[in-house]
Amino acid sequence: MITEKDISKKLGRVVKSPIRVGDIADLGMHTTTFLNFFKPFFEELQDDNYLVRGKQITFLKESFPEESEMIEKIHKSYFEGNVTSKVLDPWIQKLDASQKQQYDHLSVITRQRNIASFQIEIWDDTIFVERIVQHAFEQDVDDFRVWKRVFTQASREAVENELFFELLKKMTGLVQEIHPEIRKMQITSHFMRTISQEKIKGENAPEGVHEDGAQYIMSALVINRQNSIGAESQVYEKLSPEHNELIYRKVLAPGEFIFQADTGEEFTFGNDLWHYVTPIEPDDSSRLGIRDIIGFDIDILD
Incomplete structure (x- = not known):
């Protein structure tokens, strides 16, 4: 798994804010089984x-x-x-x-999604997962995403199962490595499909280089790519109000993810991380280009 230490070596300067780039296998899960299980659920998403x-x-x-x-x-x-x-x-x-x-x-729909939120509690060495329902989604940011959005709740079949709960526990473990004292977290998942067609790119991040307003994010765990080019994930450090420096870039394959500190980490670690994903477009213009991901917003509660 690539970390901020590896990125620091390539940059020739220190990045202290946590970054993890890996795949499902790095989390101790079987990649093919995981991807095959979750692919069908992207056919039931709501137009954004x-x-x-x-x-x-x-x-x-x-x-x-x-x-x-x-x-x-x-x-x-x-x-x-x-x-x-x-x-x-x-x-x-x-x-x-x-x-x-x-x-x-x-005006053509290029993104679909649903949402699900969970409360995570840690007692000794046991992690408990409980689904909670949030009827509206708002982000702690300085653009239009601060306004209320209501998305369809993910189906029970998609997110209340052994594989998804195991993923949430593995993500909890990533945070515990950084904050071993934590006892409670909230994790919100976003199943998202980006769609592109001839002359219409699929925007993965229409807000540009941005933060999501959570303490940590898994900006994308890629589940599926079909007939698509683009979607390069990029991690930036905001060095001044006018300047973001690109410090890492990668086109994620199915099963791969990027986990990083997102909001307020500059006060904890000293580096202000932002992120972006380039648009997708179809490789074959006669067919749709598709990219399916699960994104996560993670906040420590206790």
Whole structure:
């Protein structure tokens, strides 16, 4: 497993904030069995309309900069689904043919997901896992992701099973190696499919280089890739408000993951880590390109 120590050697300077790059086998789990079990569950995900709404608003603000302030006033209510797309009609009707084509392209669904949250408790050498239901998802960040999003809860078959609980316990072990004193954590999982097609890339991180607002993340455990190129996972260190330095990059294969400190670690370890994933596009433009991952947000509670 690659760690921040290995990355430090390549950089020629010290990175103290935790990073782990590995695969399911490194966690003591059978890769083929794991991947084959979870692949079917990505066929039941909900369309991520929040991503589409955000792109639509951004496009309209760029197309009509003189009306940007007025468009921004409806951004939050439209993003959260409290008003329908009809509120955008005054601007959509003014788009020329080329702009309308661009608008239609960015209105295509390119991401699907569901969500599940768990409370982890550690007593002596035993790890207990309990599913908890969070009806809305919000991130502790400084962009649109701070707004409320409601995603379909993952099915019991997908996340309340021996393999998934074993994965949660292995992730708990990764955190325990850094914080042996912990007794309670919350882990939220995101099953996500990114979809691309001819002329329409699949955005894995439309917010750009970012943090997720959790203490630790497994930014991606890749389950499946079909007919897709791209999706390079990148870890950055924020050296100043204006500068992020790329310190690690890798196109993750099925079964591989990146685990890293995410938010507030600069006060604990001294390095401010951020991350990004490049878009995907189809290798064969006549078919969809697909990338399926499970992402995790991890917060220590006690």
